[in-house]
Structures are given as C-alpha cells and as structure tokens.
Amino acid sequence: MDKVRIGIIGVGNMGKSHTEYLVKNQVSHAELTAIVDTDPSRLDWVRNNYGSSNIQLFDNLDAFYASKAFDAVIVATPHYNHPEAAIEAFSHGYHVLVEKPAGVYTRQVREMNEAAAKSGKAFGIMFNQRTNPLYQKLRDLVTSGELGEVRRTNWIITNWYRSQSYYDSGGWRATWAGEGGGVLINQDPHQLDLWQWTADMMPKRVRAFCGFGKYRNIEVEDDVTAYVEYENGATGLFVTTTGEAPGTNRYEVSGDNGKIVIENDQLTFWRLRTPEPQFNREWKNGFGQPECWKCEIPVVGAPGPQHKGITQNFVNHILNGTPLLAPGEEGIKGLTLSNAMHLSSWTDDWVNLPINEDLYYEKLQERINSSTFKKETKELQMDVKGTH
Incomplete structure (x- = not known):
C-alpha cells in the first residue's frame, strides 16, 4: 500500500x-x-x-x-x-x-x-493547531522540564467577536439543539485542547461561571470565566467570550523557572537564572527576587501546515x-473541560474530573428539549444513513 x-x-x-x-x-x-x-x-x-x-x-x-x-x-x-x-x-x-x-x-x-x-x-x-510551532515549542519547554513544575496556566481568549447577525444567519446557530453549546463548543475546541496538551496535564476540578445570552440574543454561553485546580497544586484560569471588541489572545504558563507567554504570534520565556524554590531557600536579605532574563524564543514556520x-x-x-x-482518543480531553464548565455553571458548584457523564447528559437534554430550535437532533444532523 x-x-x-x-x-x-x-x-x-x-x-x-x-x-x-x-x-x-x-x-x-x-x-x-x-x-x-x-x-x-x-x-x-x-x-x-x-x-x-x-x-x-x-x-x-x-x-x-x-x-x-x-x-x-x-x-x-x-x-x-x-x-x-x-x-x-x-x-x-x-x-x-x-x-x-x-x-x-x-x-x-x-x-x-x-x-x-x-x-x-x-x-x-x-x-490542526497542534501543528503550530508556537504551541509545539511551548509543549516542549514544559514536558522537557525547562520551565520546571507548572504552577499556573492562564488563557484569555476573547478575540472571537460575533455579531447578532452572525447568530441570526442560521436557526440552528447558538442553540442547544442545533450546536450543543456556544463559544466553548463552537469557537474554543482548539484552545481547550491546547490548554491541556501544552501543559501536559488535566485539572482535577473546575469551577466556572458562564453567561448564557449575556451579550447576544442566544440561548447558549457567550461569556465564560473558569477556574481550575490541578493535582500538583497548580491553578488555572480560562476566560473567553464572543461579545468583546477588541479582544485578546494571551496564553501564559508559569513554572518554577519563570513563565512563558504566547501573544501576537510570539513566544517569550521570562527565564529565572535561579529557580524560584531554590532562590527562596537561599535568599536571606528580605526584599529581593530571582534574576530574570527575557528570552524571545525563535519559532520558525508558524502557524504551521x-x-x-x-x-x-x-x-x-x-x-x-x-x-x-x-490521536482521536484525545478529543475527549478538551470536551471534558467544556462539559465541566457547563455543568459547573448549571449546578452552581465545583465539578470534579472525570465528570458525571450521566448528569451532564441529563442537564443537556433538558436544554435541548426547551431549545428554540425545535427540530429533533436527528433532523438537524446531516443524515446520510441511506434511503432505507
């Protein structure tokens, strides 16, 4: 072959x-x-x-x-x-x-x-964003230990501006029956995947606050602020919306050896000469902090193929x-994050990972049943089952 x-x-x-x-x-x-x-x-x-x-x-x-x-x-x-x-x-x-x-x-x-x-x-x-050398380099710096142990992740991705006319262009848009979600399921799947892929870890629990139809006349989320906690004690923040202009796309990962920022197609490593834990143990003069170098990391070929x-x-x-x-099996990871954010907002509570999949399905069905898009889910899909 x-x-x-x-x-x-x-x-x-x-x-x-x-x-x-x-x-x-x-x-x-x-x-x-x-x-x-x-x-x-x-x-x-x-x-x-x-x-x-x-x-x-x-x-x-x-x-x-x-x-x-x-x-x-x-x-x-x-x-x-x-x-x-x-x-x-x-x-x-x-x-x-x-x-x-x-x-x-x-x-x-x-x-x-x-x-x-x-x-x-x-x-x-x-x-396809995994082919972008910017995110590949970030993942390399994290998984190789160059950044040290991850302490915090922070992604502000608010440059998804969508007008009301965009949502009005199709009755299925921004409905629970038509799309199954808003900015998290439509615009953010790549970022949610990259968030866990580059940091090389999934959160252990999520607390999210979603605004459903906050900026537009829609039934799904168009504004999200989510806080997560990881097994190693690190924390993370994910902020996204389709209702702000101008928007921001800034991804920051902090670790023992400094922080890495991706913004405006540039990767910057603010590298500590002495890892923070070591500096903290050895420094005896009160005020002070580790020497820090601003390193513009060369990345060739972005955005990739x-x-x-x-x-x-x-x-x-x-x-x-x-x-x-x-790998296709990894698609469930980013989706777990968006499902957890929805469920946290719906229940107004923390959601532990792995999520309660049956509870999520139950809550989603409630919203599909009351959706403004009245067609059955089977009808709104491209039914290519055949003529039988």
Missing part, C-alpha cells in the same frame, strides 16, 4: 476545504476518491468545481460504504454527528479522521473511543506507522 484513498463524509465548509487541498495533491500519498452528502447542491458544487477529478459521489452512506472506494474517511458532518459517523465507519473497517470537536458530550465520545480501540484502525482528530498537516500526519501513520500528532 503506497497510497491512502480517502472518502469525505459531509461537504459543508470544512468538507469543502478538505476537498480542495486533497484534489490539489497537497497531501502526499493521499487521493480523494469518494464524497457523500445528502444535500444535492453540495454534490453539485463538487461536480462544478472538480468534475474532471476521479471522485465518486454518493447521496447516502449505504452506497458510499458499499463502493469500497476508499481506505479512510474524514468525518466533516455537524458535530453532534461526529461520534455516530465515526463509529459506523469503524464498523465497516475504515480508518477515521474526525473533525473537531470530538462530539458534544463525553458519553458519546467515550463510545466512539471504545469503537476505535475495538476496530484496530487508525483514529485521528483534526486538532494546519489541516493539511494533520491529514498528512494521519496518512503517514497509516502507511508508515508515524506517531499521530492528534
């Missing part, structure tokens, strides 16, 4: 993006051979733009899978459907690369992870056993 044949499930915005770079052969040893979508206009878009390409088009999954025209699938459906679509692909014996987020609630994502493990097939998730990079890594994994940069 010297090439991976790829089929795409769903040709919305992201499905179109994947189609474009694959048709242009921007992922080596990969070939786009099949696409399935129940919306005729989307299949027409493929015909009109890539009609000369050797891509088989299907309007239902039965025919799609029966064709055996591919070795792996990219799941690019609405996010409620990600786990279901991935599980079905695994059941047919295919490798799966799923779009982010992994799903809406961890219980369904856990089922997807179990299906992946049982299948023995390759399983990746489109966390992004979606194409994750797909290339996925193909290399299938062909050569290259380790996955974004």
Whole structure:
C-alpha cells in the first residue's frame, strides 16, 4: 500500500476545504476518491468545481460504504454527528479522521473511543493547531522540564467577536439543539485542547461561571470565566467570550523557572537564572527576587501546515506507522473541560474530573428539549444513513 484513498463524509465548509487541498495533491500519498452528502447542491458544487477529478459521489452512506472506494474517511458532518459517523465507519473497517470537536458530550465520545480501540484502525482528530510551532515549542519547554513544575496556566481568549447577525444567519446557530453549546463548543475546541496538551496535564476540578445570552440574543454561553485546580497544586484560569471588541489572545504558563507567554504570534520565556524554590531557600536579605532574563524564543514556520498537516500526519501513520500528532482518543480531553464548565455553571458548584457523564447528559437534554430550535437532533444532523 503506497497510497491512502480517502472518502469525505459531509461537504459543508470544512468538507469543502478538505476537498480542495486533497484534489490539489497537497497531501502526499493521499487521493480523494469518494464524497457523500445528502444535500444535492453540495454534490453539485463538487461536480462544478472538480468534475474532471476521479471522485465518486454518493447521496447516502449505504452506497458510499458499499463502493469500497476508499481506505479512510474524514468525518466533516455537524458535530453532534461526529461520534455516530465515526463509529459506523469503524464498523465497516475504515480508518477515521474526525473533525473537531470530538462530539458534544463525553458519553458519546467515550463510545466512539471504545469503537476505535475495538476496530484496530487508525483514529485521528483534526486538532490542526497542534501543528503550530508556537504551541509545539511551548509543549516542549514544559514536558522537557525547562520551565520546571507548572504552577499556573492562564488563557484569555476573547478575540472571537460575533455579531447578532452572525447568530441570526442560521436557526440552528447558538442553540442547544442545533450546536450543543456556544463559544466553548463552537469557537474554543482548539484552545481547550491546547490548554491541556501544552501543559501536559488535566485539572482535577473546575469551577466556572458562564453567561448564557449575556451579550447576544442566544440561548447558549457567550461569556465564560473558569477556574481550575490541578493535582500538583497548580491553578488555572480560562476566560473567553464572543461579545468583546477588541479582544485578546494571551496564553501564559508559569513554572518554577519563570513563565512563558504566547501573544501576537510570539513566544517569550521570562527565564529565572535561579529557580524560584531554590532562590527562596537561599535568599536571606528580605526584599529581593530571582534574576530574570527575557528570552524571545525563535519559532520558525508558524502557524504551521494546519489541516493539511494533520491529514498528512494521519496518512503517514497509516502507511508508515508515524506517531499521530492528534490521536482521536484525545478529543475527549478538551470536551471534558467544556462539559465541566457547563455543568459547573448549571449546578452552581465545583465539578470534579472525570465528570458525571450521566448528569451532564441529563442537564443537556433538558436544554435541548426547551431549545428554540425545535427540530429533533436527528433532523438537524446531516443524515446520510441511506434511503432505507
């Protein structure tokens, strides 16, 4: 096997993006051979733009899978459907690369992870920000011990400004039935993943305060302040919103040896000449603090290959056993953080990790049932189950 044949499930915005770079052969040893979508206009878009390409088009999954025209699938459906679509692909014996987020609630994502493990097939998730050298370097400085033990994480990510007209552009937008959440599930999946991936640890408990429709006429969260505690005693803060302008994107990680800041596409290491614990033990003169050097860390290649990079890594994994940069099983980690923030706000209390998945599902269903978007969840997904 010297090439991976790829089929795409769903040709919305992201499905179109994947189609474009694959048709242009921007992922080596990969070939786009099949696409399935129940919306005729989307299949027409493929015909009109890539009609000369050797891509088989299907309007239902039965025919799609029966064709055996591919070795792996990219799941690019609405996010409620990600786990279901991935599980079905695994059941047919295919490798799966799923779009982010992994799903809406961890219980369904856990089922997807179990299906992946049982299948023995390759399983990746489109966390394309993991290809960004800025975050790769931060993770390296943390995991190598250069920063020392992590003491605090702090991410202010408020540059997600969205107007009311954005939310009004689709009845499914910013509804519990349509999207399953707001800024946490729509805009922040990458940051929530990077938060735990770069610090190389998950919190042990979360206390969050979410504003639901605080700045816009929507039913989901558009403003979040979350405080977390880690097993080693470190603490963290995550602040996000779609209602502020101008916004900020500043990520700071403090450790025994100083602090690292990512802002404006620059990584700065404020490095202590003497680790703080050592300085504290040895300093006997009252006021004083460790000598600190401002180090502008050179990072080449940002923002990285992004979606194409994750797909290339996925193909290399299938062909050569290259380790996955974004294993699909890790999608549950960032989703756990967003679920915990929701649940903490809904119950007005701390949430311990792992979260009570049944309680979260129960609370989510209450909101889906009263959602302004009245369609059943099954109807709002891209139903490509076939004609039966």
